[in-house]
Structures are given as structure tokens and as C-alpha cells.
Amino acid sequence: MSLTLAIVGRPNVGxxxxxxxxxxxxxxxVDDQPGVTRDLREGEARLGDLRFTVIDTAGLEEATDDSLQGRMRRLTERAVEMADVALFVIDARVGVSPADEVFADILRRKGGTVLLAANKAEGRAAEAGLLEAYALGLGEPLALSAEHGEGMAELAGMLRPLIEAAEEAAEVDETETDVEIDWDIEDGEELPDFAPTVKKPLKITVVGRPNAGKSTLINKIIGEERLLTGPEAGITRDSIALPFDWDGVPMRIFDTAGMRKRAKVVEKLEKLSVSDGLRAVKFAEVVVVLLDAEIPFEQQDLRIADLAEREGRAVVVAVNKWDIEPNKQEKLRDLREQFERLLPQLRGAPLVTVSAKTGRGLDRLQQAIMKAHSVWNRRVSTSQLNRWLTGMVEAHPPPAPQGKRIKLRYMTQAKTRPPGFVVMCSHPDKMPASYTRYLVNGLREDFDMPGTPVRLFLRSQSDANPFKGKTRSTPSRLRKHLGKGRADER
Incomplete structure (x- = not known):
């Protein structure tokens, strides 16, 4: 993308x-109440044949202190400095407010390229506000209706010369944009299917309860204050995706809103935020479940971890705020014991202690993520699986419920991400869950797949004779020939 456009303005202007x-x-x-957006969100915009990067920002507030509104304002001002063009949006139905005049003056002093747009300009009710916008001194206002798509052609006309100028000025060397990854691949050997690339980065989602330190951790990982943080719980609302390079590996990390118990989520906006976070879990490859060292493994933490496992994602459990823990060895021992006891479905998954404030433990977290991703993509050959299955059956044969013996005949791996296996057997509907767990645990241990979700599917393979009960038919020409022979004998 050659040009970056930041959309700025007061809260609730669209x-x-x-x-x-x-x-x-x-x-x-998007919601009717003001102040929904708090973090910066980037996206790849398309406007006709134009392609550029657009940044959604928090509503500009007049606060300049360290309050939440003040921090949101500083983050928006940073987005204006990052962008090539700022699109200042006002509400055409409300008209120019004193706050609009203050922010227009700030944008003028910054000296960058600023475009003025009057949103919600459909109908006659917006005509007065559109005329008032000339007084801001930012040039001719563009009448827009983001809800109905009006004014998009005019916006494209304003952006086209700016994008063309940026493309002419930019000297892009494509060889430098490709990130080289050392996977210890020998000459002539193909790159593994799961290797992240710039076009297909490794997708990581960080989830947890409110105020666990998710945004602070991501800021420390990417090395810049990109996400809004603070002592208040529930600051993050959107699921924000940030591309970055972590030790040569292209990644895309998602920050999500804190997930409380369902009974406590009553406001519409929080429901939308949690729903957005759940969607981020479904599209992730590795889910980092972030716990608070002071109150780890609460019921909600267990539900979040179980959700990631049921969605089939690779899971890494990280315990934050480890820098303020006084008895680290004793606490770590208790954490491992609770992890094994409370989350048996994730037995063997990485458990990492980190400090989002100081950055300690991030190297171990990165190694745990890469290992979990590798295991999530693990593939086992069919010959290995069938030799293993024979040994497992000999060591512990399956039961014979109601006197019907269950025969395990054949096994193969049907999929990866997560690993999924199919066992052809007789009477799969009568297989006890305990024996299925026995096979799954054996797969984890013998093929080094700790912590990752393992799917085992039983399929019926009947040993009945397919010709049983069918009469053997004689071809018509043969019957005619045999009948003629019998007639000659007579």
C-alpha cells in the first residue's frame, strides 16, 4: 500500500x-453511542481501482491529561503523524461544534495533508452544516454518507492524485520486502506447508479476562505503544489485528476484549466486543490464554481455554504479572499442578510465565508459540500409525460391549490443523469414551503432540460378505446355450 489515510474526528460522527x-x-x-472505538484499526481499502491503507481512530476529545480520553486522544494524534493524509470528518446534521474548530486548528498546525468531509449529508437537514464546514479553513468540504455510500466517487477523485504522487515518489524494492526465514531446510527440500510467509503470516490471538494485561503484552511484543492501555478494566473493545515480524517469522497478532462471565455481559456493546473476540479465536492458529498471576485459573479462564480447544486451535497458556510474584518457585509448582488437574484436555500444552510490563519471558513465549504451531501441523505416516495401532491393541484390547467384539482394522491421518485421525473399526457406536481417550493420549505421548487438540473419528467397516443372500445369476446367452444342449441330449 502506497498511501495511508487516517480517519479522524469527534466521537459518533461515523x-x-x-x-x-x-x-x-x-x-x-459500530453503535449509536459515542466513543465505541478506542484503538487504532488498520485495513486495506478499495475505492474503485484505488488501493490504500485506512486507519480508524478513536473520537477526538478535548482532554489532555492521563485519563482514558486523554490517552485515546494521544493515540489518535499519533495516527495522524503516521498517516500520509488525514480525513477530518464532521457531522453535517449537527454542524460545526467548538470541538471541531479546536481539532481543525490542531490539524492545520501539523502541516500535513488534510481533507475535510461532512458525513451524514443525505437529505436537506445537512445543508446548513455543510455550509458551516467552510469556516474550518480546511478547504471545500466533501458531502458524504458512509451509511448509504454517497460521495464515494468524489472521495476517490480527491484521493487519486495523492495516491499517484505517493506511488511515483515511493521506490519499492520487492526483494527487500520478502522476509527470509531460516527453517534449516536442506538443498532440494521443500519448505514445510505450515511455514509462515509474508502473505500468510502466523495468526495469534491473545484472549483472557478483563485487565489481564493483553494489550500491554502485545505492545511489548511489537515494541511500540500501539494499543491503548491503562489501569481501567475493559479498555479494549475491538479485536485489533497487528502485523509484525518476530525474530524473522511473519506474524499477525490479534488483541481481543476481555471476556467476562456470560451472566455479567448485559450491555449490547460488550456483547459485540465478546462476539468479535470469539470470531478472532476461530480465525487464529495459535491462541494465547493470558492469566493473571494473582488470580489464575478462575472459572472464566477455564472456559476460555476450553473454548480454544473446542475450536481446534493450538493453545499456549501464559501467566502475566510474574514480576510482582514473591514466591515464584512455589507459585509455579502450584500453577502446573492446577493446569494438569483443571485442564486435562490440554495436558502437555506450554505454560509460560511472563511480565508484560518488563518484557521478561517473551523469548520463552515466542518459542512456545512456534512449538505449539509446529505440533498443530504435525503429520504422521499411515504405516507408522498402523504399527502403533497394532501395539496399542495388543497392550490393551478394546472391550466387547454386549458380547460384540470391536475390531480395529486400519488407521490413517485425515487432516492437520489440528491433527485428525480416522480409525476403521467394527461397531464404532459401541466404542466407550474411555478407550477413545486411551488412543488419543497414546497419540499425544508416542508422536510428541502435547497440548494440541487431537481429533479421533471412528468409522464403520463391516466384515459381512457383500454377496451373502444373493442368488448367482446365469447370463441369458449361457442359459440359452445350456438349454439347447439339454435338448440335443434328449
Whole structure:
């Protein structure tokens, strides 16, 4: 993308609606109440034949202190500095407010390229506000309706010369944009299917309860204050995706809203935030479940970890705020014991202690993520599986419920991500769950697949004779010939 456009303005003027319109997807949360957006969200915008990067920002507030509104304002001002063009949006139905005048003056002093747009300009009710916008001194206002898509052609006309100028000025060397990854591949050997690339980065989602330190951890990982943080719980609302390179591996990390118990989630906006976080889990490859060292493994933490396992994602459990833990060895021993006891379905998954504030333990977290991703993509040959299955059956034969012996005949791996195996057997519906767990645990241990979800499917393979009960038919020409022979004998 050659040009970056930041959408700025007061709360509730329609910035997120315009962002969704430009990217062609409902990525940003939209609601009638002001102040929904708090973090910066990037997206790849399409406007006709134009391609550029668009940034959705938090609503500009007049606060300049260390309050939540003040931190949101500083984050938005940083987005303006990062972007090539700022699109200042006002509400045409409300008109120019004193806050609009203050922010327009700030944008003028920054000296960058600023475009003025009056949103919600459909109908006659917006005519007065559109005329008032001339007084801001930012040039001719563009009448828009992000909700209905009006004014998009005019916006494209304003952006086209800016994008063309940026493309001419940019000297892009494609050889430098490709990230080289050392996977210890010998000459002539193909790159593994699961190897992340720039076009297909490794997708990581960080989930947990509110105030566990998810945004702080991601800021420390990417090395910049990109996400809004603070002592208040529930700051993050959108699921924000951030591309970055971690020790030569292209990744895309998702920050999610804190997930509380369902009974406590009553507001519409929080329901939308949690739903957005659950969607991020479904699209992830590795899910980092972040716990608070002071109150780890609460019921909600267990539910979140179980959700990631049921969705078939690779799971890494990280315990945050380890820098303030006084008895580290004793606490770590208790954590491992609780992990094995409370989450048996994730037995063997990595458990890493980190400090999002100081950055300690991030190297171990990166190694745990890469290992979990590798195991998640593990493939075992059919010959190995069938030799293993024979040994497992000899060591512990399956039961014979109601006197019907269950025969395990053949096994193969049907899929990866997560590993899925199919066993052809007789009477699969009568196989006890305990024996299925016995096979799954054996797969984890013997083929080094700790912690990752393992799917085992039983399929019926009947040994009945397919010709049993069928009469053997004689071809018509043969019957005619045999009948003629019998007639000659007579």
C-alpha cells in the first residue's frame, strides 16, 4: 500500500462506518453511542481501482491529561503523524461544534495533508452544516454518507492524485520486502506447508479476562505503544489485528476484549466486543490464554481455554504479572499442578510465565508459540500409525460391549490443523469414551503432540460378505446355450 489515510474526528460522527465502507467488511464495531472505538484499526481499502491503507481512530476529545480520553486522544494524534493524509470528518446534521474548530486548528498546525468531509449529508437537514464546514479553513468540504455510500466517487477523485504522487515518489524494492526465514531446510527440500510467509503470516490471538494485561503484552511484543492501555478494566473493545515480524517469522497478532462471565455481559456493546473476540479465536492458529498471576485459573479462564480447544486451535497458556510474584518457585509448582488437574484436555500444552510490563519471558513465549504451531501441523505416516495401532491393541484390547467384539482394522491421518485421525473399526457406536481417550493420549505421548487438540473419528467397516443372500445369476446367452444342449441330449 502506497498511501495511508487516517480517519479522524469527534466521537459518533461515523468514522467506523466509513472505515467499514472503505474496506468492504464490518471490521470495526459500530453503535449509536459515542466513543465505541478506542484503538487504532488498520485495513486495506478499495475505492474503485484505488488501493490504500485506512486507519480508524478513536473520537477526538478535548482532554489532555492521563485519563482514558486523554490517552485515546494521544493515540489518535499519533495516527495522524503516521498517516500520509488525514480525513477530518464532521457531522453535517449537527454542524460545526467548538470541538471541531479546536481539532481543525490542531490539524492545520501539523502541516500535513488534510481533507475535510461532512458525513451524514443525505437529505436537506445537512445543508446548513455543510455550509458551516467552510469556516474550518480546511478547504471545500466533501458531502458524504458512509451509511448509504454517497460521495464515494468524489472521495476517490480527491484521493487519486495523492495516491499517484505517493506511488511515483515511493521506490519499492520487492526483494527487500520478502522476509527470509531460516527453517534449516536442506538443498532440494521443500519448505514445510505450515511455514509462515509474508502473505500468510502466523495468526495469534491473545484472549483472557478483563485487565489481564493483553494489550500491554502485545505492545511489548511489537515494541511500540500501539494499543491503548491503562489501569481501567475493559479498555479494549475491538479485536485489533497487528502485523509484525518476530525474530524473522511473519506474524499477525490479534488483541481481543476481555471476556467476562456470560451472566455479567448485559450491555449490547460488550456483547459485540465478546462476539468479535470469539470470531478472532476461530480465525487464529495459535491462541494465547493470558492469566493473571494473582488470580489464575478462575472459572472464566477455564472456559476460555476450553473454548480454544473446542475450536481446534493450538493453545499456549501464559501467566502475566510474574514480576510482582514473591514466591515464584512455589507459585509455579502450584500453577502446573492446577493446569494438569483443571485442564486435562490440554495436558502437555506450554505454560509460560511472563511480565508484560518488563518484557521478561517473551523469548520463552515466542518459542512456545512456534512449538505449539509446529505440533498443530504435525503429520504422521499411515504405516507408522498402523504399527502403533497394532501395539496399542495388543497392550490393551478394546472391550466387547454386549458380547460384540470391536475390531480395529486400519488407521490413517485425515487432516492437520489440528491433527485428525480416522480409525476403521467394527461397531464404532459401541466404542466407550474411555478407550477413545486411551488412543488419543497414546497419540499425544508416542508422536510428541502435547497440548494440541487431537481429533479421533471412528468409522464403520463391516466384515459381512457383500454377496451373502444373493442368488448367482446365469447370463441369458449361457442359459440359452445350456438349454439347447439339454435338448440335443434328449
Amino acid at each position: 468514522k467506523s462506518t466509513l472505515f467499514n465502507r472503505l474496506v468492504g467488511k464490518r471490521l470495526a464495531l
